[in-house]
Amino acid sequence: MSILWQARFFTTVNHLRNLPDTHVPEVAFAGRSNAGKSTAINLLCNQKKLAFASKTPGRTQHINYFSIGGSRVGQHRKDETIVDEIRALMVDLPGYGYAEVSGSAKLHWQELLGDYVRRREQLAALILIMDARRPFTALDTQMLDWFATTGKPVHCLLTKADKLNRNESANALRLTHSILASYVDSEGKPFPYTAQLFSSLKRIGMEEADQKIIELCGLTAMASPALAPDTADIVPLQE
Ligand SMILES: Nc1nc2c(ncn2[C@@H]2O[C@H](COP(=O)(O)OP(=O)(O)O)[C@@H](O)[C@H]2O)c(=O)[nH]1
Numbered sequence: 732m733s734i735l736w737q738a739r740f741f742t743t744v745n746h747l748r749n750l751p752d753t754h755v756p757e758v759a760f761a762g763r764s765n766a767g768k769s770t771a772i773n774l775l776c777n778q779k780k781l782a783f784a785s786k787t788p789g790r791t792q793h794i795n796y797f798s799i800g801g802s803r804v805g806q807h808r809k810d811e812t813i814v815d816e817i818r819a820l821m822v823d824l825p826g827y828g829y830a831e832v833s834g835s836a837k838l839h840w841q842e843l844l845g846d847y848v849r850r851r852e853q854l855a856a857l858i859l860i861m862d863a864r865r866p867f868t869a870l871d872t873q874m875l876d877w878f879a880t881t882g883k884p885v886h887c888l889l890t891k892a893d894k895l896n897r898n899e900s901a902n903a904l905r906l907t908h909s910i911l912a913s914y915v916d917s918e919g920k921p922f923p924y925t926a927q928l929f930s931s932l933k934r935i936g937m938e939e940a941d942q943k944i945i946e947l948c949g950l951t952a953m954a955s956p957a958l959a960p961d962t963a964d965i966v967p968l969q970e
């Protein structure tokens with residue numbers, strides 16, 4: 732059981748000015764619409780309908796917040812004592828690149844996404860969801876370029892890996908690593924960017940994604956106390 736299974740709906744936001752006044756780390760999920768973002772969030776949180784998954788892409792034009800830790804937050808989110816118990820937030824960003832969204836609405840959302848990822852201080856990391864068959868479309872690159880200005884970590888989930896054979900999967904991952912490695916800071920140091928293969932259908936990469944998200948949310952110690960080194964077992968060497 733993962734701490735992500737505790738995730739519950741927190742709030743929906745339509746404008747940046749309405750972003751919650753919370754102070755816990757948030758990890759945002761971004762990706763082209765239809766890349767498999769909602770399905771991945773639902774699977775990782777072990778809930779069927781937490782994030783809205785749809786065969787009609789582009790319909791979820793809101794920023795949806797899910798909280799981890801804290802009870803009854805959905806019903807009592809004005810109550811500060813309860814908001815204080817929240818440990819982290821998962822943020823489901825609107826999918827980009829949906830062809831049938833009108834020009835002005837598309838622009839509104841592109842700008843909102845760009846502003847959010849560049850300016851939101853609480854944002855600790857980005858999970859970039861890309862179809863493993865076509866990673867780094869122009870809009871994915873734009874998202875990464877925006878976020879790169881912050882120097883914060885990115886973890887890429889190459890989804891629908893079940894559609895690729897072993898060789899194709901390895902190539903997709905290699906391509907992704909080489910593109911990520913091209914992001915360096917002013918001293919030439921690589922950014923903290925990682926990537927993995929993922930499939931909601933075949934449950935490929937679940938454990939790795941779970942651990943990575945928990946780590947990026949700053950919840951590692953709390954989530955897996957059993958994995959902490961047991962110092963009692965370390966016997967000093969005798970001379
Ligand atoms: N084969 C396969 N299909 C998937 C996978 N994840 C999602 N899908 C399908 O891709 C479509 C879009 O998924 P959705 O999660 O709504 O994408 P979103 O727009 O990024 O939130 C749906 O028809 C899903 O059933 C996967 O891992 N493998």
Ligand SMILES: [Mg+2]
Pocket residue numbers: 765768769770783784785791826
């Ligand atoms: Mg979705």
